[in-house]
Amino acid sequence: MKMRPKFWEKYPLHELFDDEWEALCDGCGVCCLVKFLDDEQVQFTEYTDVACQLLDCQTGQCSNYPNRQSVVPDCIRLTADMLPQMLWLPRHCAYKRLYLGQKLPSWHRLLHGTTQHQAQFAKYSVAGRCVSELEFDEAAIEERVVRWVKI
Numbered sequence: 001m002k003m004r005p006k007f008w009e010k011y012p013l014h015e016l017f018d019d020e021w022e023a024l025c026d027g028c029g030v031c032c033l034v035k036f037l038d039d040e041q042v043q044f045t046e047y048t049d050v051a052c053q054l055l056d057c058q059t060g061q062c063s064n065y066p067n068r069q070s071v072v073p074d075c076i077r078l079t080a081d082m083l084p085q086m087l088w089l090p091r092h093c094a095y096k097r098l099y100l101g102q103k104l105p106s107w108h109r110l111l112h113g114t115t116q117h118q119a120q121f122a123k124y125s126v127a128g129r130c131v132s133e134l135e136f137d138e139a140a141i142e143e144r145v146v147r148w149v150k151i
């Protein structure tokens, strides 16, 4: 694994190695929830608790991450160049925070040992509080807007 010490403080997002970029993601799963975006794609974004078909709703992890785009073609492969259009990401997302010039969330696993990270992370992960899109039609999904995602 190719990661430089405190890379998140020292290098701009577009200069990160692949391993560094991946390590920023906490795997909260929020970006895998169905959401309704407004024209500005931020201010009136509404998240639902309905998750992409590949999300394991118990763990909050993608069940087929290496092959995800062959199953879910519109799964976003996030890059630094895309971030200006992705301010709908949750406020705790490390990519969004670093793009906005903010620090990593205080509980991020790059800053702490696993135990402390897990205790705080549970508040932000979708694990155990989402349902699969396979169980709902479009009209039913519109009824499942939630307020626990903060953008």
Ligand code: SF4
Residues within 6 Å of the ligand: 024, 025, 026, 027, 028, 029, 030, 031, 032, 078, 089, 090, 092, 093, 094, 095
């Ligand atoms: S919202 Fe950000 S931290 Fe959470 S899974 Fe998506 S990219 Fe990773």
Ligand code: SF4
Residues within 6 Å of the ligand: 031, 032, 052, 053, 054, 055, 056, 061, 062, 063, 064, 065, 068, 069, 072, 075, 076
């Ligand atoms: S394919 Fe995987 S990573 Fe992509 S949105 Fe679905 S669950 Fe998330």
